[in-house]
Amino acid sequence: MLCEGAMADWSGVYFQNIVKAPAAFITFGYVAFTAAMATGRFIGDGMVTKLGIKKVLQLSATLISTGLFISILFPYLATAVIGFLLVGLGVSSVVPLIYSLAGKSGTMQPGLALAAVSSISFLGFLIGPPLIGFIAEVAGLRLSFAIVAVAGLFPAILANKIKEQ
Secondary structure (H helix, E strand, O other), X not given: OHHHHXXXXXXXXXXXXOOOOOHHHOOHHHHHHHHHHHHHXXXXXXHHHHHOHHHHHHHHXXXXXXXXXXXXXXXXXXXXXXXXXXXXXXXXXXXXXXXXXXXXXXXXOHHHHHHHHHHHHHHHHHHHHHHHHHHHHHHOHHHHHHHHHHHOOHHHHHHOOOOOO
């Protein structure tokens, strides 16, 4: 949710200040992100059926990080739009899959597990964007996006703990 919050709150600023997109194209990054996220939500179940939850989470994390790093390293309109599109595809399945795993928890009651995951994820959504702004003010928006790109790898790291049936 940190990545979702970053895209929601900072994509326009990124396209305006870093990509230097013309005014008519400032929203292209966010549009690419949301369109890809919606598409990914539609195809996510099929991907899980074919690849399994663990692989989909690993792929999702790779897409998030790769997309952000493409946008950071190549801050041009076309490459940034492609990068944000990859981030949207990556983000699309993470939250639904994590909620699904929480609901199937063998160590906690499903309601408690869902509440815990929901609280932590919304904390990232709420605290992430101001934190990104603080880092951007101190060290630049590209560095703050790089931190989000690294954080985007966490689902892949945590997916290694999943024991698929």
